[in-house]
Amino acid sequence: MEKVDFNDNLNKLTQQLPQGVFLTVKDGEKINTMTIGWALSGRIWNENCLLVAVRYSRHTYEMMENTDEFVVSVPKEGVMKKELSFCGTKSGRDFDKFNECNLTPFYVDESNVPLIKECDLHFVCKKVYQQSMEPSLIGADFIHKKYCDKDYHVMYYGQVISTYKND
Ligand SMILES: Cc1cc2nc3c(=O)[nH]c(=O)nc-3n(C[C@H](O)[C@H](O)[C@H](O)COP(=O)(O)O)c2cc1C
Numbered sequence: 001m002e003k004v005d006f007n008d009n010l011n012k013l014t015q016q017l018p019q020g021v022f023l024t025v026k027d028g029e030k031i032n033t034m035t036i037g038w039a040l041s042g043r044i045w046n047e048n049c050l051l052v053a054v055r056y057s058r059h060t061y062e063m064m065e066n067t068d069e070f071v072v073s074v075p076k077e078g079v080m081k082k083e084l085s086f087c088g089t090k091s092g093r094d095f096d097k098f099n100e101c102n103l104t105p106f107y108v109d110e111s112n113v114p115l116i117k118e119c120d121l122h123f124v125c126k127k128v129y130q131q132s133m134e135p136s137l138i139g140a141d142f143i144h145k146k147y148c149d150k151d152y153h154v155m156y157y158g159q160v161i162s163t164y165k166n167d
Contacts (some may be wrong), residue, residue, distance in 0.1 A: 001106065001115070001122075004165045006048040010041050012121055013074050020084040022073040023052055026113045027063040031105060033097055033116065034060045035088030038153075039072065048160040050123050053153040059092040061154060068127045069111050070158055073119035080118065110161050120166050125158025 013021065020035040040051040050072060054061045064070065075084070083101040090097065098105060105114030108124065115122040133152040135143070 001108070001164050002167055004121075004163050006041075006123070006160050006163045009121055009163055009165065012077075013039065013041060013072070013123070016074050016077060019077075019081075020088055021075070022084075022087060022116055022119065023054070023060060024071045024073060024113055024116065025060055025063040025067055026069070027066045030063070030092075031098060031114060032059060032063055032092030033073075033087050033103065034058060034092070035084045036072075044157070045128070045159075047128075049128075050125055050158045050160055052156050052158070054156065055151045055153050057151050063092070064127070064130075064154070064156060067113070069113045070125050070127065070156065071111065071113045071115055072123040072125065072158075073116040074121040074123075075118070076120045083118075108162070108164065115164060117166075122164040123158075123160050124162045124164070126161055127156055128159045129157040131155045131157075 017037055017039060020037055022033045023036045024033040036052055038053045054064055086101055087097050104117035106117040107114050111124045132154050
């Protein structure tokens with residue numbers, strides 16, 4: 001695992017998002033990962049940042065509320081389809097997804113949250129801000145298409161502490 005430049009690796013993240021990437025959190029001793037398809041990368045507060053969007057219904061949401069760290073791990077293109085599907089449909093309330101999918105937690109010095117060793121690229125993030133969606137501000141079209149069940153997203157802004165690539 002080697003440290004790499006944040007900006008040099010954003011294309012890989014963006015290209016993989018439609019198929020999904022992994023968002024990993026740790027609350028106490030419990031680790032959980034879920035598939036995400038939404039993320040924004042860029043620069044804010046003069047820092048490299050990643051924004052992830054987590055709906056209230058997710059177990060990950062409950063865990064995110066209890067921690068100030070998260071990791072986004074990106075598989076190599078076209079692989080880990082089964083794992084992305086499992087982690088995108090099953091909840092950490094019911095399954096130990098690391099165990100079920102044979103994912104290997106890989107710890108780095110600067111975070112309590114593990115990277116997923118089987119993935120190619122990793123963003124280690126410190127939660128610096130969060131924002132709940134204000135339903136009255138969502139456009140009418142999107143309210144009907146995306147939020148008919150009122151399961152809104154919470155936006156978590158992570159300062160990217162380090163970016164890693166598998167050797
Ligand atoms: C391709 C894909 C992308 C997804 N993107 C998101 C996302 O960006 N935000 C979200 O809240 N859920 C997203 N989901 C759904 C969660 O991954 C799913 O509900 C998961 O089971 C939640 O796990 P948890 O309860 O352990 O947190 C996505 C699912 C798939 C298959």
